[in-house]
């Protein structure tokens with residue numbers, strides 16, 4: 387097991403604390419000797435209940451290492467009924483990552499990364515965050531007994547997420563700028579002070595935990611779906627799911643690959659622009675803007691990996707407006723009872739356009755990744771909804787209102 391540069395292929399020891407290639411400054415990824423791993427995946431492995439750690443043979447953490455865990459993964463895969471006929475896709479699923487311990491998929495990678503950090507002797511873990519990474523870092527850092535530092539941008543940060551970080555004892559530092567600047571600063575900080583261990587998704591161990599999303603989808607469906615639609619923020623998650631799929635293919639556990647479709651918000655869509663221009667890397671946007679704060683990122687750190695996932699899988703990238711995001715979020719909740727945060731609704735919001743453009747057909751089996759729980763950021767939708775009705779506490783008035791509303 388090694389760390390390998392995705393550009394120049396230079397390799398590093400798996401225990402070296404390093405976030406970018408020393409030769410060319412590009413992203414790193416964990417590579418395995420899959421032939422050896424294949425032998426470990428006997429039939430008993432199939433019966434272990436779903437969780438991130440079910441896939442330990444495919445994770446960069448040895449069995450003798452103490453895990454920092456809150457039981458992440460094993461999230462529900464819902465088949466949609468009403469929404470799928472509304473949108474005219476026969477086999478449509480939502481993988482609800484809001485089921486994770488802190489309410490987003492970030493917990494998958496955080497468990498692996500904090501476990502690794504602890505085993506390497508790190509005492510301070512730190513990240514830049516739009517909210518969910520900080521919530522996850524704070525919880526896992528608490529679990530692992532480590533000091534935890536979070537840099538967040540000023541302005542719109544969802545209060546649900548911020549409260550999680552603060553309650554779990556992270557030192558929350560607000561920087562007078564946006565997420566991209568926070569990431570720049572925290573990377574410099576960890577480069578200058580080696581005792582600060584960086585857990586943003588340029589850290590390849592984050593991707594390793596997140597790739598279990600792919601494994602779980604295969605395990606839950608029993609086969610490979612035609613396409614997987616993922617919101618893109620810093621671009622780690624779509625890269626992770628694709629890496630997971632490729633590893634399962636190489637191990638002979640599946641015999642085809644899904645198409646990866648990435649979705650961004652209109653005001654924050656550098657990866658979509660790169661895709662439409664057939665480029666291999668995104669160009670930075672200076673002032674990203676969207677109500678979906680989790681994907682309000684102008685310079686996605688893993689854009690190269692994400693674009694490779696999209697091109698190699700013959701996938702696609704699309705943008706959606708804030709209005710479409712809100713509609714998607716409300717329809718999913720109203721028709722299926724699944725309340726996700728705005729960023730997490732972007733794949734659902736993109737479906738109509740993707741069908742109209744012929745990117746997906748109504749016969750395709752589609753899995754949308756709902757990345758985080760709606761309770762993290764309830765204000766965005768409630769601002770668009772009618773206020774609760776106010777009536778006197780007598781039965782006639784109440785009955786009148788009920789009859790009105792039900793019509």
Ligand SMILES: *Cc1c(COP(=O)(O)O)cnc(C)c1O
Pocket residue numbers: 490491492518519587617618619620621622623624680681727729730757758759
């Ligand atoms: C982090 C996050 C994203 C974006 O994922 P990336 O890996 O940064 O592309 C999307 N939705 C939610 C809810 C998130 O927390």
Ligand SMILES: [Zn+2]
Pocket residue numbers: 391392393394395396407408409410411412
């Ligand atoms: Zn390199």
